[in-house]
Amino acid sequence: MHAAGRRPFAPRSADPTVAGPVGRQTGGMARTASARAAGPVVTTRALGRATLARQLLLRRDARDVTDVVRGLLGLQAQVPAVPYLALWSRLDGFAPEDLAGPVRRRELVRAPLMRTTIHTVTADDAVGLRPLVQPVLERTFASTAWGQRLRGHDLTEAFDVAVRLVEERPRTRAELAGLLAEAVPGLDPVSLSWAFSYHVPLVQPTPRGLWGESGASALTTYRAWLGRDAEPGATSVDEVVLRYLRGFGPATVRDVQAWCGLTRLREVVDRLGDRVRHLRGEDGQDLVDVPDGVVPDADVPAAVRLLPEYDNGLLSYADRARVVHPAPHEPLLGGPGGYVGSVLVDGLVRATWALRRERDTAALEVHRSTPLTAAETDDVEAEGRRLLAFVVPDAPHTVAFSGAG
Template sequence: MKLGARALNRALLARQFLLERTEKTPLEVVEHLVGMQSQVPLSPYVGLWSRVNGFQPSDLAATLENRETVRIVLMRATIHLVSARDALMLRPLLKPVLDRTNFTGHNGKQIEGIDPVELAQRGRELLEEEPRTREDLGKLLKEHWPGHQATALAYAVQLLVPLAQIPPRGVWGLAPGRGAHATLNTWLGAESLPEPSITEVVSRYLRAFGPASVQDAQTWSGLTRLSEVFERLPLKRFSDENGRTLYDHEDASRPDEDTPAPPRFLPEFDNIALSHADRTRIISPGFNGSSTRGSFTVDGFFAGTWKIEKKKQAATLLIKPYQRLLKRDSAEVEAEGRRLLRFAAPMAEHSAVFEQT
């Protein structure tokens, strides 16, 4: 069976809770999505606001403070917000990705000549004494390896040792601080599940991002050689418009391609735009979906970028469409944008939405 871009789009939106907001808890949604990009610390709050009915920032902040969720370097060697259980499952499985990032390219040159076992041990000792920022950790490591850059040493430890970036970083309404780290062992009491399962992870990836190809899953995770994992799962096969083989669970949601898709505002680096080798299911050819701004959708596809500017007691949402919107679409995007402003800047005396062409 062949699936076109619109059919894949509606399947993706349904599984991402972007066709209809869900009644699930933020923790349940974070687990369903197998984590959320958190390079920008507060991005998951906007991502959950667009996905969860009645979402309040305190609902997610509480999970971080209670250690039910964790901010940690995982997929593609980038910071993700994940459940505590997923941190313990994913971190050992993704070690090859983190090692590849650490020991190749620019960073590999920066730590050349250092025994990684010794570096990891020293970094672990320092972080188990007390949580430290990367800046402070780097200064202490440089005392032992004076010929190397402090930032490179600290970054290497972040990839070598399972670390959690701890609150107040990532907590809505609190001063962000400089992002202190603790070892996952001291923060959660463990560093790995007894038997972390890559088969479970791939299965869940399809639940959140499918139908998808082997290459799509590898793009999402940074891992390689996942074809044998797909073969172990009882999956249905499809093909896309270019003849690529796609896999999916038999019972997974695949709505009709004409299912209405309301406009949605998504944060910077949302995984919906970063988790497929072929991104035409969400990003129209010729448009950039990896902007450092947030993105918004029209009819299910990325249609432009947005950002909020705050000045004193005023908050303004600046919307920049890729091309002129139809009048009806423009009105719907503006209405959703005003709802976003009420969420992101509830105390602002004035809020406005402007289109930049």
């Protein structure tokens, strides 16, 4: 079978928003429009508390890591350590092996999915989500210089060769390009290697993604690593929208689209009928949610959290006002072996952080974007020391503040 036959180049419909079973029709467009207009108002602060609660950031949880990853629809993971830091911020007593174990057992896997970025997801979600986001991956690739170089070429033979090569053993993109240069002369091999990774469902196998271990960014197929291919129709876009709302809602349609990269999701929301409820933001925007979605009181206390870069709790909205303070935020550099991220204070990003390693010591810098009270500063320092103890448990460490007083 050709590689093209194995990959989900298109959903069952040319429109990815109608893949899979259609949601129940419960009253038509007039009822939907009426529901939008009549929805109760939710303040931006209350939206932030809802996000924190559903992202397990309001208070740490004790549930199983695989269940958490499934419930959050994956963790952004292009930096291999980021999922560990994200789970440390969410789970009580989290240890690196709690994530590394399921990754070794291939219950969780690293693969390019939403927004074309690497995510750590369950094996089932890798199989089900890839066909839905395939149009986004192909559209993104077509807009790149690599895509423009290959425009108009039939790549089926090249992809067949590439599949065989990465199923022999995982290969880096550079290694694959070198082999394709010999096997498929006449086409730019670097562009081919990138085309392959955008068009054919691939994973990054271990040791990449294991805490404390280094590993090249190698590639192999779903079939070689998981024993099965991506499955068009295994997951419907309707169900994905509902799952997004459970983990990130209430949200606008634009928020859902920003998270996954798909378009025309208003049609999906409208056909979901009474499987969703409609609320209104302070600005009058239509917010969609699952009927039993919890929206905590706006004044529920929110503990300090140090989130890693690319945390989905911050990135998965078109409008991030619910979780990001409007003050300018200065990104910090972590340096070799270091990490960076954002500091949530009272539910909003109000500082950035960088953990830097130097020989046998570690230092955490917190750069305040807004002034912090003495109590808030103490809470940030305490959480920072807990982070240092997690990342570098045996190293002497310090915490220092910079930025706004």
